[in-house]
Amino acid sequence: MITIDGSEGEGGGQVLRYSAALSLLTGEPFTIQNIRGGRAKPGLMRQHVTALEAACAIGGAECSGLTVGASELIFRPGSVTPGEYHFAVGTAGSTGLVLQTVLVPLMLADAPSKLVIEGGTHAMAAPPFEFLQKTLLPVLERMGPQISITLERHGFYPRGGGRIVVDIDPAPLRPIECVTRGEFKAGKVEALVAGIPFDIADRELKAARKVLAEWPDEAFAPVQLPAENGPGNALLMEAEFDHVTEVMSGFGKLGVPAERLAKTAAKRMAGYLASQAFAGPYLQDQLLLPFAMAGRGAFTTVKLSEHTRTAADLIERFSGRDFRFSETADGAHLAEVC
Structure with a gap:
């Protein structure tokens, strides 16, 4: 069982989401302590509970200690089962971050899935719906799976109440290179x-x-x-x-x-426009997991974020896949699957 200190690296909810996704993909159970130890209000919040509940639902997983405010938990994965799922955060917690937890496992499942997720669609510290629709998903579709996403209702902080619908047609992930963004x-x-x-x-x-x-x-x-x-x-x-x-x-x-x-x-x-990078600061860490699961690939990006470094470390611990980061001649950063 992999043991994770939730206060290390990025020190927030990303550690939970990435760990759950990687656990479903690799079959490795994990325990995490000091959950969100790097945040002003540590412990599980409602949106993190929903994300882990979603991982349990699609992956037949068992998760002990999954309550709001908890500082540690144990996650034991099962097998991923595609299908139709409905997840409701119950607050303005991010629908996009719940999706982030289950997306790659369902992209590699053996049948299509349909997700309805309710909560925040436009809130701080999370990707808005338009980022998912226009930035992330088109890149993932180049790797093989077909993914459509629909915004049925906006959800802002603090009320929430937003609703997105996601259809995922899985496929093996093919390696791609995203080095230049074009004109x-x-x-x-x-x-x-x-x-x-x-x-x-x-x-x-x-x-x-x-x-x-x-x-x-x-x-x-x-x-x-x-x-x-x-x-x-x-x-x-x-x-x-x-x-x-x-x-x-x-x-x-x-x-x-x-x-x-x-x-x-x-x-x-x-700042992004002035660079020559393909991926901006929020896309970079979202590409690491699918690129790692593809086995090869590379992309250029702006200055590496703590989220990205944390994600790369977790991927190496769960899967053995490593990333090589280097600076290009034009000042961008190149991320390559080793």
């Missing part, structure tokens, strides 16, 4: 508001336009959602290249001015 095609910035003053969207777009000054005015647009979807606000930035579309985001929070939120998100996008 820039188009940029787009949308400010989503629901149940809050509309001028917040205008202020965000004005601030973002100052940073992304080379993008045309028509690339910036407010989006008014039904009030019952809110209260909530998300700023979504999309850069489309020949071979990848990168999505950056920012989410409204009480006490944070709209201008500051937009400026921070736009600077992240500007």
Whole structure:
């Protein structure tokens, strides 16, 4: 049994999600202590419980200690069973992070699956729906599986209530190389508001336009959602290249001015645009597991995040697959499966 200190590396929920996915893929049981020990509020939160419950459901796994607030647990995997599943976080916890836990095991299953996941679709510290739809899943489809995702309802913090539907048609993973992103095609910035003053969207777009000054005015647009979807606000930035579309985001929070939120998100996008990398800061760690399961592959990315280093360490411990990271001549970072 593999023993994991949940306070090491990234020190948050990613350690749980990656460990559960890897356990289902390799058949290796694990125990984790000091869960989320690197966070201000350690222990399991509702969204982490749901993610592990999802792993148990699709993988016939047994998990002892799976309660909100728990600091340690033991996970014993079974065999992955494709099918139709419904998971509800019950809070604004991320639907995307629940999906992250079960996606690769179901991509390698022996029959299609359909997932309905309810919770947050646009919330801090998690990939928004558009990142899954436009950034991550198109890359994974190049590896063989076919995956469609639909947003049926937005879910913002703190209310939640969002709903996504995911259809997965599995296939063996073929190695791919994502070294160049190609030519820039188009940029787009949308400010989503629901149940809050509309001028917040205008202020965000004005601030973002100052940073992304080379993008045309028509690339910036407010989006008014039904009030019952809110209260909530998300700023979504999309850069489309020949071979990848990168999505950056920012989410409204009480006490944070709209201008500051937009400026921070736009600077992240500007940093990515200035690089020559294929993967941005949030795509890089999401590619490690499918690339490792394919056995070979490589991609370029921006500066390596702690999430990525933690994921690479967990993959090596569970599967024996290692990654080699090096810097390219143009300043990007190359990740290769060893």
